[in-house]
Amino acid sequence: MASSAPATRPGHPWNDPALEPYIRIERVSKRFSGFVAVDDVSLNIYRSELFCLLGGSGCGKTTLLRLLAGFEEPSSGKISIDGLDMSGIPPYERPVNMMFQSYALFPHMTVDQNVGFGLKMEHRSRSEIADRVAQMLKLVRLSEFGKRKPEQLSGGQRQRVALARALIKQPKLLLLDEPLGALDKKLREHTQFELVNLQEELGVTFVVVTHDQEEAMTLSSRIGVMDHGKIVQVGTPQEVYESPGNRFVAEFIGSVNLFEGQVTASEAGHLRIVCPQLERPLDVLSGDLSAPQTRLWVAIRPEKIQLSLQAPQAASNWTRGLVKEIAYLGDLSVLLIRLESGQTVRVTRPNVWRHEEERITWEQEVYLYWHDSSPMIVRE
Amino acid sequence: MKPEQQSGQAATPATERFAGSRRALDMIGELPPCRWARALLMRRRISARSAVVAVPYLWLLLFFVVPFVIVLKISFSETQIAMPPYQPLLEWVGERLTDIRLNVNPGNFLYLIEDSLYLRAFANSLQVAAVSTLAALLIGYPLAYAIARSDRRWRGILLMLVILPFWTSFLLRVYAWIGLLKNNGLLNNFLIWLDIIDQPIVMLQTDFATYLGIVYCYLPFMVMPLYANLEKMDLTLLEAAEDLGCRPLRAFACITLPLSLPGIVAGCMLVFIPAVGEYVIPALLGPSDSLMIGKVLWTEFFNNRDWPVASAVAIVLLLLLVAPIMYFQRLQGRASGARS
Known part of the structure; x- marks a missing residue:
């Protein structure tokens, strides 16, 4: 598994214990009157990372970002950026720039003036500002739009102006609050890759807040999943998806079928689990050393369950059910299959063939089976 | 059904x-x-x-x-001692319906230029209105800003307090100022009691009292449009400015002030226009020899019974005030035209 891979792989600075983290968040809490928005969060983010804070609305991810930007002061704990303690330092003195969710473009200024605003505040010369604005607009491919006002631009163009404005001071850290939230789906997918390319090109550290797990998976080097003000799990997209730390993460990222079960036998790297909802016991490849009789949850991703019309030969890792719903999505189909226990299991199948010979249809009895590496053991 | x-x-x-x-x-x-x-x-x-x-x-x-x-x-007709006190503009002189004589008399307008009294009155009115508007802006802007940025629960109450004086008649409030400002009035007595002064300061029937009265009466008209503008401003713009290295005071000058310009213009117009033609406040609080166009109009109309000249003064006043309104309307129209 990825977490047990040897440390100090290039591009994985978080596995190198000798490396100093670029952002160090130490036991930071933020309390507003009546509720705790950020609850005792500790987090290290490294140079040139693209780190995503992922969570539902009200989980505290935006507050954490605003703490980094300096718009809020932590109620307790300490934030340091590049070795400097940031407590008491106002936003206009931090080496940080932010791209706002609403973009917050100045409506009374042209695109040129918006992008050049940060340099003007540094009292740069007029010619230098003009040069760097032109350079920045070229980078985000808006060179012809310099004289327009923000309201004369489309959503995607505004997003790129906001990005250019936030990048022009060459910050070491760029904070992005739902950077693609206001764009439509097609544009969003396209912009995701642009953002990643730009980040790699400039080598700036990005911290992105998003509620969209797909966006987080596409963009980030690492994801921090947040829930109720706490960081629940930190890991690469693969780690977070394939070995979720708990049930919340498993359910929040992607979809998952959960079965409650009891360990009946445990040997090195192998667990045998009996779930009352499933006909056959599960044999699970797992480093987990749970003693027999332990009750736990087994999660299986919909795409890791396979279907057949004949009963599998194996003694374990399969069950039976009736097809209740089929949703054809083009590239894949989603099937909802009801087990005899009454639980509904979600299965996705790639539509590899244009005309399938062994067609599975509604109300058909099918066998569900999976590889012994597929089930994930999760705890509450 | x-x-x-x-x-x-x-x-x-x-x-x-x-x-x-x-x-x-x-x-x-x-x-x-x-x-x-x-x-x-x-x-x-x-x-x-x-x-x-x-x-x-x-x-x-x-x-x-x-x-x-x-x-x-009326402004184009000739004055005469009769009822009404002006000659008709159109007159039938013959038997037939088409025997009409047109008595156009531009003399009233020429008279306004010839007699320097009117020009001085116009200039003085514009000056008084301009100074009062500026003072109202300097007081009203911080007031509106403070209300717009105050806690949401308080805003309604604070706005209420701004409007509250309207519940008393305008005339009564101006009379109340006489009681406050006169030599043995509340303010002078209070200052003497505090031993700050030993002789009453003459405040009533000075230009100061005129300015004070106008600013006091028209302040809500300044505060209201400014509040409406400042209240709907997107505060993340200020955060964005700060994030880009802008100190709060500069952010106010670069972002808040230019964005509140429509509110400033609206508020200034609402104060300036009625202040130019103001009659009651300078008559009650100002010096007796003050030359305000509203007062001249009154004298012309009621004391001299010269309706045509009074009408000409009114027409010129109207044109004088319509010009800046049209200008700002066009300016705003261009701004919103660029938006669409």
């Missing part, structure tokens, strides 16, 4: 809540006068929409255009 059933079918509570009043409106709509009006409109092929729009137009026609034409007419 019965109306009760209809409202029952509409699932959302909002429609249910309004169902009662809509039924009442429907009932009024079925009363005979409404039916007759509708039939009349139908017969003349006038849509209900244009009928509704016609109401303000009719109002303006009746109470603005007609009086304006009458005043304009």
